[in-house]
Amino acid sequence: MKNTLRYFALILFSIASLFPFYWMMITALTKAEWITSPVIFPIPPYLNSFKKILLYYPYFRWVLNTFIIATIGTLGNLFFASFAAFSFGCLRWRFRDLIFYLLLLTMMLPAFLMVIPRFFLVVNIGWMDTYWGVFIPGWFSIFSVFLLRQYYFTIPHEILNSARIDGANLWQIYWRIIIPNSKMVLMALFVINFLGKWNEFFWPLLIIKSQKMETLAVGVAGLGGTIGIEYNEIMAGAILSMIPILIMFIFLSKYISKGLNMRITF
Amino acid sequence: MFKKLLVGLIMIGLIFGLSGIVIAKTKVTFLWGTEMQEVHSALESAFEAAYPDIDLEIIAKPPAQRSELLRNWAAAGQLPDVVSLGAGTVLQGYVDGGFAIPLDGLLDELEVDPSIFIDWSIEATTFNDKIYALPWSANFRGFVNYNKTIFDKEGIPYPTSDMTWNELATLAKKLTIKNDKGEIIRYGIFAKHPYGDIVWTFGGRVINEDRTEILFGHEPYLKAIQWYRDLVDQGILMSRQVFADYGGSKPKLFAEEKFVMIITDVGYGGNFSKAGIDFDIVPVPRTEKDCGFPYGFGSYSVSSQSKNPKEAAQFVAWWTTSNEAMEIWQRYLGDNSTPPILIAEQKDIFAKIAEGRIPKNWIASYEAAPYGINGNPILEGNTEIMGKCRDAVVAVVMGDKPVSYLIEAEAECQEMLDKFNAK
């Protein structure tokens, strides 16, 4: 009895999960911009939307830009986060918890209103319309720090203490013990952050001015002709923009669950 | 291993980041819309053929995003060299904020004579006796676009401009169809912006000429609103809620025959043709007080934050006066109902379209359309009085729910609303 319930729920959830993608595909393959009556599959499939995006719009440039921004953004994020998490999670020092919780509080700041001062800041540094301007604010996220710290709690600290006794300094402990042991978590966080940066929309929209710097999200949002937004083009664009990460995802999704195998404690 | 990867990636990032700094020739950036995507490359090559030393870059953003982007860029000192805005109050706000430079000196240098433009167009881009922008592509509101196919199919004679408003209403009623469940499947008529399209042509006004008083409660205004309201209540005129429900795109709904006639501006013609509709236009009925049509048009200005004002002005002059530009535009939009270039030679064409009903004082005529040209007032400018209450009143009058804009002026607006509801 329990098994059938379980399978039923799982199948229901997977249908719910896949349906919008299916819908995206149908819309992208339809000729008319609005489907006025439900269609199981458009026959014949209309491939022009895809062709248009690949040939007529700078699709590959978008992919390149987005890839650069996502990669460097994520790597930087993980780099700084693992440093900080090491300090918060493996070391004991005065003010440690106080500072950590103060930083944690920033998760609650009104994210989008702070876009304005951030924008002015980034522009004044001169990073408007550059890759730097897009990914540098993303390097400083307390969320990665939080998760990494959680993970570092689970590393047996006797190892650390004994390494200390053996004369290792903090930097060596970090590089030789912590990092090699946290490959899974780092992979998981890499995938999570990468996804976030890949699909990021509002921030690149502000910072990017010229067309050669556009990311996928910004580029796809701008698709459309005189009559208004062409749904089929946008859906085709969306599908095309998901393909690179889909590929990455197929290979890396197992790391996410393996990497986050931990209980959250305070 | 990780370290090397990291360093390598940072290097790639640096290379790409720095490559943005390299410039070949003088660059002029120009903000326009993605809806003209096809025209961009044609424009760029034509301009660069005419002026090989200048590199033109068109920044394409959808019109809906433009006002916010412009605001943020203006505040951060990053405006593009040339900005395309609606003339009139929108441009005035921009000028008041100090974001545009006067063009008189530059035009002299470039040997462009401003008097080649139609008088009512260059007037609108002149503030304090200085020309701040060059005008382009005029647009009149208050034209009935009707779907010829439906009229032919049902054997009804086309609307003419000698009709009265009541006759127009009756015609719309004839064209409204309901289905068995009583739901309306085809509306006779639709008007998205009743202010510019209906109120003014009824003789009503939003604010007075000195811009000191709001005229919401006056007679012609009320008559116009009543006409509009009656038709909505009878289910003949598509309300804005229904329009939003259907997706909110005029050309699409027109093509799908959700309404037979639409009162809108002339400039929409290109979009309607592209949607494949066989349509024609006729001015809305006259009233005793012959007030003509409110009109507006685009303007091209050079921003004060531009580093290459002369080249930017060159581009502005080229786009608003040259034959190549005109040709590209016409090739793209096909038969747009009004010519895009406002040179004095085109004056007669406009007079003909408007059947002679172009009012002399364009500023006054334009105040009747408080939405500005694209419905996106970018800068507050002088529209403070209107801006405060207009959307609240419009929303209430049209039966929508008022949401935004009711910030400071809630108390003031309430007074006005009470006065209106008391009638």
Add this chain to the structure above:
Amino acid sequence: MGIEVKGIKPFLFILPILIGIVIFGYGCFAYVVKLSFFKTNLLKPPEFVGLKNYIFLLFESKYFLISLKHTLYYVLWSVPLNLFIGLSLGFAMHSKIKYGSFLRFTYLLPWISSSVIIALIFKYAFNTHWGIVNWIFTDLLGFGRIRWFSEMKTAVPVAAIMGAWQGMGFAMIIFLGAINAIPKNLTESASLEGANTLQIIRYVMIPLIKPTIFFYLVICFISAFQVFDSVFILMQQELGICSVGLQGSILTSAYFTYVLAFEGQQFGVAAAMALLMFLIMIIAILIQRYFIGRKVTQL
């Protein structure tokens, strides 16, 4: 636990993050705080108005309360939905199952979609006349035609469902991680003593993952409170990405702040609004921690 360290070394490790967050986080927040005492549209010089913005929001404008109401309604839909989905998927997937990795991949898939695109899809699917949802409800099943986005009661749940759909994978991962970390002997001994699966879940597993549940609740609450992207796209008219939205059906606080700032052109009032919401959120979380959290950290 951890290595006892004195002196400046720990600070060196956190220095980059500290500087970054101070500048991009608290620094920008300070700007917002300052802005809340002024009246400005960002292009003209700001005017100092003191507490006027706050007084306006709290006492003179009815929209503040409306916005709170909408936000609360959204949170009430979103958090339980997310929790339910997360726990169900977590428990259903934690033991070996046929096609397990394929299923897990499926649940993670919504995550890779951009919220802008998904919002467009949902907007389209729930469209009054053309949406598939109404096609099922009205044309097939014969209910009245529901105009989904016309009022809060119907529009907010749609937005909540959308958020829950996207967060499906994340919720599952968080709970899977916690459930998998439960020592097997505990569950085994419980089943040896005769408990069936549902009882094991209820009496053994859930108490053991309480901290994770609490953590997830807080995360959900924070993001529900601040939901913006999806509401923004759903409320836009004219199909454009930004345009004047005349519908007041979803006025959650972040979106309302946006409306105040970019459509009402009142950045000072928007800043005040954002601050008030921040305070409310902190108070709410503290209350949560006091009532639920205490029992949790005792574990």
